[in-house]
Amino acid sequence: MYLLLVFRAMRNFIVVGHKATTTPSFSLEDIPGTSGRLDILCRAVTAAFVISHGIRKDVCVYLVLLGGEIPKTIRLVGETLRHLNPDERTTAALLKKALAVPATPEWAMSTSGIFVRTGGLAEVLTDLKDAKLIYLREDGADIRGLDAPGKDSSLSGEAAFILGDHTGMTPEEEALIEQAGARVxxxxxxxxxxxxxxxxxxxFLDTNVFMSG
Ligand SMILES: C[S@@+](CC[C@H](N)C(=O)[O-])C[C@H]1O[C@@H](n2cnc3c(N)ncnc32)[C@H](O)[C@@H]1O
Incomplete structure (x- = not known):
């Protein structure tokens, strides 16, 4: 009898919302029009976590919100995440609750698996300095080139994927991402x-045996 140990490396997704509100004063009746396009980030959360009849436990999402006086980041952790449904409105309501929590540079829990703090992309990149950083951009290297076993470029182990919103990424953000050592x-x-x-x-990670840990 064999004991099969399956280790799933953590998948992190970082999404930057350049206009995304940092306050809870947006309307759930008109999320795109009142929240600085928080709807984009809600859909990213659904895509990252929601599977048929469940939530991915090995996923962590960082939403970088830059549409306020000071940047805030919301972190969602699959292992303990509760109350997430596939619809955008429920996700927006969870984010609204998180934005009502007084934020400091330390993570504060809002609801189960959802945390908030002040700080933006630089701080998140510092948190994830030990992960393989992958910046997703249309003109980058083909992702299918990353899958060879034993290659430095392989995605085995913890990885963090960095994505922009509808406006992409600014030159300053791209410089930060490059300094952090991300592959494009x-x-x-x-x-x-x-x-x-x-x-x-x-x-890609689900189906690639070399990347699943
Ligand atoms: C809607 S796209 C941004 C559109 C466009 N870059 C711009 O600035 O208007 C949102 C993000 O998805 C990612 N993305 C979109 N298409 C991609 C592709 N073909 N390959 C890699 N990343 C992509 C990038 O991170 C991008 O910033």
Missing amino acids: VSLGATSLHADHCIVLINW
């Missing part, structure tokens, strides 16, 4: 929605 990787020349990219990355 593409899913093809066609510009996709960030949540669709996340679905493809999850599929």
Whole structure:
């Protein structure tokens, strides 16, 4: 009798919302129009976590919100995440609760598996300095080149995927990402929605034996 130990490396997704509100004063009746496009980030959360009849436990999402006086980051942790449903409104309601929590530079828990703090992309990149950083951009290296076993470029182990919103990424952010040592990787020349990219990355990691840990 064999004991099969399956280790699933952590998958992190970082999504930057350049206009995304840092306050809870947006309307759940009009999320795109009142929240600085928090709807994009809600769809990214769904794509990262939600599977048929469950939540991915090995996923962590960082939402970098830059549409306020000071940046805030919301972190969602699959292992303990509760109350997430597939619909955008429920996710927005969870984020609204998180934004009502007084934020400091230390993580504070809002609801189970959801944390908030002040700080933006630089702080998240510091948190994830030991992960393989992958910046997703249309003109990057083909992701299919990353899958060879034993290659430095392989995605085995903890990885963090960095994505922009509808406005992409600023030159300053790109400089930060480059300094952090991220590889620039593409899913093809066609510009996709960030949540669709996340679905493809999850599929890629699910189906690639060399990357699943
Ligand atoms: C809607 S796209 C941004 C569109 C476009 N870059 C712009 O600035 O208008 C959102 C994010 O998804 C990611 N993305 C979209 N298509 C991609 C592709 N084909 N390969 C890799 N990443 C992609 C990038 O991180 C991008 O910043």
